[in-house]
Amino acid sequence: MNSLLDQLKSLGVELGKDKKEYKTREPVDLCSVLGGEWLETPYGRTLHIRQTFPAYTMQGNIPLYCTQVDPAVFDLFNVAQILDDSAASPTQICFFDTETSSLNLGSGAFVFLTGFSHYLADGNLGVDQFFLPHPAEERAFIHAVQEFLGQFTILSSYNGKSFDVPMLRSRFIFNDMQDNGLEKTHLDLLFLARALWKRRLESCRLVEVERSILHFQRSGEDVPGWLVPILYQDYLREGDANPLQSVIYHNSQDVISLAALFNVIHAMLDQESASPLEFPDDYAALAALYEKLGNHQQAEMYFHAYFSAVRTSADPEVMYDYAWQQRRKENWSEAVQYWAQAAEQEHLPSMVELAKYYEHQEKDVQRAVQWLERISRHDMVARRQVKDDLAKRAQRLERKGLKNDKDR
Numbered sequence: 001m002n003s004l005l006d007q008l009k010s011l012g013v014e015l016g017k018d019k020k021e022y023k024t025r026e027p028v029d030l031c032s033v034l035g036g037e038w039l040e041t042p043y044g045r046t047l048h049i050r051q052t053f054p055a056y057t058m059q060g061n062i063p064l065y066c067t068q069v070d071p072a073v074f075d076l077f078n079v080a081q082i083l084d085d086s087a088a089s090p091t092q093i094c095f096f097d098t099e100t101s102s103l104n105l106g107s108g109a110f111v112f113l114t115g116f117s118h119y120l121a122d123g124n125l126g127v128d129q130f131f132l133p134h135p136a137e138e139r140a141f142i143h144a145v146q147e148f149l150g151q152f153t154i155l156s157s158y159n160g161k162s163f164d165v166p167m168l169r170s171r172f173i174f175n176d177m178q179d180n181g182l183e184k185t186h187l188d189l190l191f192l193a194r195a196l197w198k199r200r201l202e203s204c205r206l207v208e209v210e211r212s213i214l215h216f217q218r219s220g221e222d223v224p225g226w227l228v229p230i231l232y233q234d235y236l237r238e239g240d241a242n243p244l245q246s247v248i249y250h251n252s253q254d255v256i257s258l259a260a261l262f263n264v265i266h267a268m269l270d271q272e273s274a275s276p277l278e279f280p281d282d283y284a285a286l287a288a289l290y291e292k293l294g295n296h297q298q299a300e301m302y303f304h305a306y307f308s309a310v311r312t313s314a315d316p317e318v319m320y321d322y323a324w325q326q327r328r329k330e331n332w333s334e335a336v337q338y339w340a341q342a343a344e345q346e347h348l349p350s351m352v353e354l355a356k357y358y359e360h361q362e363k364d365v366q367r368a369v370q371w372l373e374r375i376s377r378h379d380m381v382a383r384r385q386v387k388d389d390l391a392k393r394a395q396r397l398e399r400k401g402l403k404n405d406k407d408r
Helices: 002-010 030-034 135-149 164-174 189-197 206-214 225-238 244-268 280-293 296-310 316-328 332-343 348-361 365-376 380-384 390-407
Strands: 037-041 044-053 093-100 111-119 125-131 154-157 185-188
Touching: 030 044, 030 244, 037 135, 044 135, 044 244, 093 164, 093 225, 093 244, 111 135, 111 164, 111 244, 125 135, 125 244, 135 164, 154 164, 154 189, 154 244, 185 189, 189 206, 189 244, 189 280, 206 244, 225 244, 280 296, 280 316, 296 316, 316 332, 316 348, 332 348, 348 365, 348 390, 365 390
Parallel strands: 093 154, 154 185
Antiparallel strands: 037 044, 044 125, 093 111, 111 125
């Protein structure tokens, strides 16, 4: 963190309380500094920066090429039923991210940079960015964003449902403009990243996903997100747009990574591929996700793929989840088998399910009690994590045991 600040200071950039004096704002040729060209709108002009990345471009070790989308990928977002066939075209998907004057919603914050990446018909990836030169020109900026969004059917972001969309919508309302461009099917990739990789990543922040999933490391041009509003405020005050080159880079890499991340998820679902997933935990994550979405057949397929990949080293949590799926199907023999295997690894929730099974299904009070006794050997902290009233269950089993003794 300090090294980045030192680099900025070496370039003559002073930040916040370190500023001793402010430069006089002078006219600046944004096109020559940031690239792009002026886009004329009915409300004035705004800066439009456009780049095209050839189909063979890689983000880390992930190709950006995409000419076909399997509709199955939309099942993961639970939106397949509301999309028509034309929406499955990759050219209908727009990945976006915003940079704002503040990291908080409200408090007068506004969007000053929007980035979009989108697949082109020839397989290339287009990246379009719109930059707000001055808050007084916001209507032109918002109009350009609205017009650009109109050509797509699906939006995709990283936590955009919680931040970017509400922020943009507030600026549409503030400028008395329709927000129709935002009323589209939304694929929030943060939701999927957490569902798929929380088992093996310390964090699902985009920069961590880039590093661990895309195997991509940003160059020294990048700036951390917390610094972006400060650099824009300095630009408004002084007119020096040079530090904003790093902001443009930061934003473009965000939306390029979203397209690459979508390709990763799409590849994970490619059942025609002969290549197994690199990490068995990804099979387990897909199984849990499909089970949550109610697609039990797909879930079972991925559970089996996981068990085939790990053989005898299966995670007891995964065995527990699979056993519960089989219990819902009333496939008791399979459920008991996997609960028992998980219990061998001292998985307490599985022991509870075995106690329930022998009490209610087999009417075998003695074996049910044995499982409760095994649970009781664990410390109080571990037992408290079990979502079951163990004391009440033990009392009930004791009463049943006494009754059985009398009936003999």
